[in-house]
Amino acid sequence: MTVLILTSEADVTADLVVVHLNVSGVPVIRLDPADVTGDVALSGEYVHGAFRGHLSAGGRLVSIEAVRSIWVRRPGAAATRAPAPSSWLTEEASQALYGMLRGSEARWMNHPDAARRARHKPWQLRLAQRCGLPVPATLITTFPQAAREFSERYPDLVVKPVSGAHPQDPPRAVPTSRVAPGTDFAAVAFGPTLLQRRIAKRADIRLTAVGDRMLAARKATAADTDPDQVDVRFTPSDSPWRAAEVPPRVAAAVRLYLREAELAYGAFDFAEDADGTWWFLECNQSGQFGFIEVDTGQPIARSIAEWLAQPGPERRSQVNGTNRAVS
Numbered sequence: 227m228t229v230l231i232l233t234s235e236a237d238v239t240a241d242l243v244v245v246h247l248n249v250s251g252v253p254v255i256r257l258d259p260a261d262v263t264g265d266v267a268l269s270g271e272y273v274h275g276a277f278r279g280h281l282s283a284g285g286r287l288v289s290i291e292a293v294r295s296i297w298v299r300r301p302g303a304a305a306t307r308a309p310a311p312s313s314w315l316t317e318e319a320s321q322a323l324y325g326m327l328r329g330s331e332a333r334w335m336n337h338p339d340a341a342r343r344a345r346h347k348p349w350q351l352r353l354a355q356r357c358g359l360p361v362p363a364t365l366i367t368t369f370p371q372a373a374r375e376f377s378e379r380y381p382d383l384v385v386k387p388v389s390g391a392h393p394q395d396p397p398r399a400v401p402t403s404r405v406a407p408g409t410d411f412a413a414v415a416f417g418p419t420l421l422q423r424r425i426a427k428r429a430d431i432r433l434t435a436v437g438d439r440m441l442a443a444r445k446a447t448a449a450d451t452d453p454d455q456v457d458v459r460f461t462p463s464d465s466p467w468r469a470a471e472v473p474p475r476v477a478a479a480v481r482l483y484l485r486e487a488e489l490a491y492g493a494f495d496f497a498e499d500a501d502g503t504w505w506f507l508e509c510n511q512s513g514q515f516g517f518i519e520v521d522t523g524q525p526i527a528r529s530i531a532e533w534l535a536q537p538g539p540e541r542r543s544q545v546n547g548t549n550r551a552v553s
Contacts, residue, residue, distance in 0.1 A: 227253070227292055227293070227294035227537065228252075228253040228254065228255055228288050228292050228293050228294065229247055229252055229253065229254040229255075229293070229294060229295050229296075229297065229534045229535065230254075230255055230256075230257075230281070230288070230293045230295070230296045230297070230327075230332070231243070231244070231254060231255070231256040231257075231296075231297045231299060232256075232257065232258070232259060232296065232297065232298050232299060232301040233256065233258060233297075233298075233299035233300050233301055234258050234260070234300055234301065234302055235258055237299055237300055238516065239299070239514055239515065239516045239527075240256065240297075240299050240300075242516060242519070242527035243297070243527045243530045243531045243534070244256065245527070246527055246528045246530075246531035246532075247531045247534065247535065250531065250535060252531070252534075252535045253288075255281070255283060255284075255286055255288050256283070256284075257281065257283035257284070258301055258302050258307075259301045259302060259303070259304040259305070259319065259320070259323055259324075260301070260302030260303060260304065260305065260306045260307045261283070261302075261307055262304050262305045262308065262319040262322075262323060263305055263308040263309070263315070263319065264307055264308055264309065265283060265284065266281070266282065266283045267281070267282040267283075268280065268281050268282070268322060268323055268326065270290070270322070270326045277290075277291075277329060278291070279291070279326045279330075290326055290327065290330050291330065293327075293330055293332045294332060294333065294534075294535075294536075294537060295332050295333040295334070295335065295533075295534040295535075295536070296327060296330075296332045296333070296334050296335070297335045297530070297534055298334065298335065298336060298337075298338060298341060298512070299512060300512060303316050303320070304316050304317075304319035304320040304323055304324075305318070305319035305320075324338055333490070333534075333536070334490065335490040335491050335530070335533065335534065336488075336489050336490055336491055336511050336512070337488065340487060340488040340489055340511075341489075341511045341512065343487070344487050344489055344492075344509065344511040345389075345390070345511065347388055347389070347390075347420070347508060348366055348388070350508055350509055351364055351506075353483060353486055353487060354479075354483060354506040354509075356486070357479045357480075357482040357483045357486065358475070358478070358479040358482070359476070359479045359480070359483065359504075359506040360503055360504070360505050360506060361505065361506050362422050362423040362424075362425055362497075362505050362507075363376075363379075363380050363422065363423040364420065364421070364422045364423070365420070365421045365422075366388060366418055366419070366420045366421075367414060367418070367419060367421075368414055368415055368416075368417065368418055368419070369414065369415075370410070370411045370412050370413075370414045370415055372414075373411035373414045373419065373421060374410070374411050376421055377405065377409070377411070377421070380423040381407075382404075382423065382424045383404070383405040383421050383422065383423060383424060384402050384403060384404050384405060384421070384422050384423075384424045385402070385403055385404075385405050385419060385420065385421055385422075386400070386402040386403075386420050386422065387400045387420065388418050388419075388420045401457040401459065402457040403457070404424060404453070405421065425497040425499050425505050426453075426499060426500065427447055427497040427498055427499060427505075428446065428447050428498055428499065428500055429444050429445060429446045429447055429497075429498040430444070430445045430447070430458040430495070430496070430497060430498070431443070431444055431445075431470065431494075431495070431496035431497070431498055431504055432445075432467070432493065432494070432495060432496075432518055433472060433476075433480065433493075433494040433496065434491075434492075434493050434494075434513075434515050434518060434524075434526050435480055435484055435489075435491065435492045435493075435494065436490070436491055436526065436529040436530050436533055437490055437491075437529075437533045438481070439529050440472050440477055440480065441469075441518075441522075441524045441525075441526055441529070442469070442470040442471070442472045443467040443468065443469060443470060443518045443521065443522050443524065444467065444468055444469075444470035444498070445458060445465055445466070445467045445468075446465050446468075447465075448464075448465060466521045467517070467518055467521035467522055468521070468522060469522045469523075469524055473504065476496075476504050480492075480494060483509065487509075487511075489509075489511055490533065491511065491512070491530070492509045492510070492511055492513075493509065493510040493511075493512075493513025493514070493515060494506070494508075494509045495507040495508050495509075495510070515527070
């Protein structure tokens with residue numbers, strides 16, 4: 227049984243997992259949907275109540291029925307590197323590839339439908355609340371007056387994008403920024419704005435969840451850090467990430483979050499305040515983990531490889547209307 231990895235060729239994070247799969251002797255095929263009709267070919271046959279499908283990439287051919295798990299890491303849009311790309315071809319190729327894979331019995335990390343839903347930050351915040359994770363007071367609005375009233379209740383605010391990276395090529399990360407005193411918020415009317423109470427944090431927390439396994443890392447906030455520097459990604463720091471214990475209540479809430487979101491992998495970001503409370507900021511369903519593994523030595527890549535290598539459910543085929551186990 228083969229592990230299928232859908233990601234870009236330059237994804238070095240996926241390389242870390244492939245190494246562990248190779249050492250374990252688990253067959254793996256890696257492809258980028260962007261290469262469909264170029265270096266990637268596919269075929270599916272639906273005859274007499276049965277399905278037979280195949281994928282070809284890098285000179286290797288694999289049966290879709292022989293795929294035990296699928297890791298959707300950071301794939302490109304289907305067929306965008308085809309000899310004659312078009313939006314129509316991208317839709318056709320996406321329907322063909324993901325439609326065939328959705329019909330398989332492979333385990334997903336993460337299923338495309340669950341991953342697409344999990345990207346929505348407003349949905350994340352509500353789910354985190356329902357699961358018992360502390361969430362900073364947050365407002366998403368296009369009403370300037372609502373923003374002004376919110377800032378009166380919570381004078382110390384940050385602003386961040388609702389969707390994440392700016393859609394340019396290559397994508398540019400938009401930092402979380404502190405809201406300046408006296409802001410009039412008139413510009414809120416021109417686009418949805420996410421305002422959030424600033425957590426005076428003593429540390430940033432990254433909790434990487436792989437199946438039932440949780441690996442948390444903590445990066446302490448230096449005493450001389452400028453309070454206007456609120457985004458750990460853009461704050462110069464000599465403090466390394468260090469392995470941390472996950473509080474039992476947080477662990478239980480995160481497991482519930484993953485179950486409700488139908489995710490097998492999630493990279494959770496928290497802000498730890500002076501009382502030690504972990505405030506939920508977001509969950510990236512395909513977040514990076516290499517920088518955490520380098521600093522802490524935590525076996526994140528190995529944990530992902532082990533999850534992908536697990537056997538899937540017993541496969542069944544239907545021949546002449548009769549269900550039969552497939553070995």
